[in-house]
Amino acid sequence: MSTVNSVAVSRRERLRAQTAQEIKSIALALMAGGGPDAISLRAIAREMGMTAGAIYSYYATRDDLITTLIEDVYTSLVDAAEAARDAVPDGDPGGRILAWAQAVREWALANPEGFRLIYGDPVPGYQPPEGGPAQEAEHRACAGLTGLVAAAWPRAGSLQPDGRGYAWSDFDPGLAAQTQQEFPGLPPAAVALALRVWGRMHGLVALEIYGHLRTLAHDPAALYRDELTDLIRSLGLTA
Amino acid sequence: MSTVNSVAVSRRERLRAQTAQEIKSIALALMAGGGPDAISLRAIAREMGMTAGAIYSYYATRDDLITTLIEDVYTSLVDAAEAARDAVPDGDPGGRILAWAQAVREWALANPEGFRLIYGDPVPGYQPPEGGPAQEAEHRACAGLTGLVAAAWPRAGSLQPDGRGYAWSDFDPGLAAQTQQEFPGLPPAAVALALRVWGRMHGLVALEIYGHLRTLAHDPAALYRDELTDLIRSLGLTA
DNA sequence: TTCAATTCCTGAACGCCGTGTAGAAGATGT
DNA sequence: ACATCTTCTACACGGCGTTCAGGAATTGAA
Numbered sequence: 001m002s003t004v005n006s007v008a009v010s011r012r013e014r015l016r017a018q019t020a021q022e023i024k025s026i027a028l029a030l031m032a033g034g035g036p037d038a039i040s041l042r043a044i045a046r047e048m049g050m051t052a053g054a055i056y057s058y059y060a061t062r063d064d065l066i067t068t069l070i071e072d073v074y075t076s077l078v079d080a081a082e083a084a085r086d087a088v089p090d091g092d093p094g095g096r097i098l099a100w101a102q103a104v105r106e107w108a109l110a111n112p113e114g115f116r117l118i119y120g121d122p123v124p125g126y127q128p129p130e131g132g133p134a135q136e137a138e139h140r141a142c143a144g145l146t147g148l149v150a151a152a153w154p155r156a157g158s159l160q161p162d163g164r165g166y167a168w169s170d171f172d173p174g175l176a177a178q179t180q181q182e183f184p185g186l187p188p189a190a191v192a193l194a195l196r197v198w199g200r201m202h203g204l205v206a207l208e209i210y211g212h213l214r215t216l217a218h219d220p221a222a223l224y225r226d227e228l229t230d231l232i233r234s235l236g237l238t239a
Numbered sequence: 240m241s242t243v244n245s246v247a248v249s250r251r252e253r254l255r256a257q258t259a260q261e262i263k264s265i266a267l268a269l270m271a272g273g274g275p276d277a278i279s280l281r282a283i284a285r286e287m288g289m290t291a292g293a294i295y296s297y298y299a300t301r302d303d304l305i306t307t308l309i310e311d312v313y314t315s316l317v318d319a320a321e322a323a324r325d326a327v328p329d330g331d332p333g334g335r336i337l338a339w340a341q342a343v344r345e346w347a348l349a350n351p352e353g354f355r356l357i358y359g360d361p362v363p364g365y366q367p368p369e370g371g372p373a374q375e376a377e378h379r380a381c382a383g384l385t386g387l388v389a390a391a392w393p394r395a396g397s398l399q400p401d402g403r404g405y406a407w408s409d410f411d412p413g414l415a416a417q418t419q420q421e422f423p424g425l426p427p428a429a430v431a432l433a434l435r436v437w438g439r440m441h442g443l444v445a446l447e448i449y450g451h452l453r454t455l456a457h458d459p460a461a462l463y464r465d466e467l468t469d470l471i472r473s474l475g476l477t478a
Numbered sequence: 479t480t481c482a483a484t485t486c487c488t489g490a491a492c493g494c495c496g497t498g499t500a501g502a503a504g505a506t507g508t
Numbered sequence: 509a510c511a512t513c514t515t516c517t518a519c520a521c522g523g524c525g526t527t528c529a530g531g532a533a534t535t536g537a538a
Contacts, residue, residue, distance in 0.1 A: 196443065207358075
């Protein structure tokens with residue numbers, strides 16, 4: 001046993017973690033190169049000079065590996081969105097929304113396969129585990145959006161169609177509790193709005209990534225920009 | 240040769256068309272039961288009491304079959320949307336938009352695998368042909384949305400963020416020509432708005448179908464309704 | 479240093495898959 | 509009745525995820 005960083009970690013464990021990491025990065029490279037379908041245990045093993053069966057020492061099944069990949073990729077997306085948001089001062093809630101949304105789109109364009117992995121059918125026969133594959137990252141994304149909406153709520157609240165139609169019980173208990181704790185006084189309708197904002201940011205990007213916009217519109221960025229301008233204005237803010 | 244419906248059609252051709260149709264419907268049934276991945280030539284052949292190779296007499300390759308399925312499914316979606324729209328009188332453009340959007344969501348909920356087939360990664364190694372697999376249906380969908388927006392344009396036009404930023408050359412030539420012919424005087428910004436409306440209708444439905452909304456919100460229909468109310472209001476209309 | 483235990487990996491197998499090819503079986507039109 | 513054209517079977521090839529018995533290497537202790 002060697003103790004590095006005051007954590008007992010054997011050489012075996014180090015090598016094991018390293019191999020597990022190598023499997024993941026090769027899988028991501030394969031995905032980036034040939035689409036999610038290119039992620040096959042045999043291809044990964046071939047790339048590593050191993051046999052396919054050897055991977056089963058690190059991931060119980062192929063779906064477990066995919067789930068881990070989704071977690072990693074989703075986390076990187078949320079990291080990018082949060083970083084972009086935090087580069088805009090608190091005093092500009094509209095700008096923070098814009099920054100978040102643009103970061104999501106740019107990340108998606110830079111990692112289209114990652115976007116498919118998170119928001120589409122990831123891989124041939126993949127069945128996500130209960131509760132979704134990357135619950136934590138998704139909660140972070142939701143929390144981020146709720147925060148953006150919370151900052152706009154003083155003006156946005158009165159503009160909503162039917163703010164009285166929601167109760168906290170309409171939402172995931174964890175999300176509801178976290179929101180109530182982090183933004184006391186914020187009504188449940190704000191969470192509904194946050195989810196709607198999510199959908200609004202998602203729609204055009206999903207269409208674009210899956211190629212439904214490419215032939216029809218030559219400048220999807222302009223469409224997205226206008227959509228966000230409209231969104232921000234509908235929240236009573238300015239960009 | 241027998242002439243039915245004043246069209247010369249041999250018994251061979253009839254049987255052939257019938258078998259091709261049976262292949263399609265079995266493929267759709269397999270998809271509905273086990274997801275798009277369940278569409279395998281061998282499974283279809285098994286279901287039909289045939290060998291996989293026999294299907295190659297009807298579809299040159301598996302991707303050809305998938306492409307045909309996408310066309311069928313997409314057409315059924317657009318049919319549903321158009322029918323719902325036409326059930327609302329012309330004088331109620333907001334209601335027509337609402338009807339279209341609700342029809343899309345309900346169709347998607349009733350045919351989630353079909354939605355995945357159209358808007359997601361359809362099937363393991365599927366590569367869509369150039370121009371998209373179901374160009375005609377997609378054009379019909381776009382035309383429908385443009386028509387909905389055109390009806391709202393008298394009021395919606397002045398509410399758009401940056402209507403001067405688009406030219407006809409920014410869009411697919413076919414779509415542009417068709418729009419200019421069908422709605423003379425309509426500016427290209429209206430097409431941009433139609434595509435944005437498409438994205439807005441798509442976002443929440445895509446999130447819901449792919450399971451990202453299910454755990455977070457217990458009533459996605461309410462979210463969608465509010466989103467559409469907001470959309471229709473943003474066009475200067477009422478539902 | 480020696481030795482048993484643990485861990486990691488190979489190699490082969492099983493049953494799926496899409497895709498070709500060769501040839502049999504059958505319907506068709508003359 | 510016969511030649512043609514279609515449709516289907518049978519088999520092969522390589523790829524996939526997964527399992528399993530066994531070999532090889534590393535490990536911690538004797």
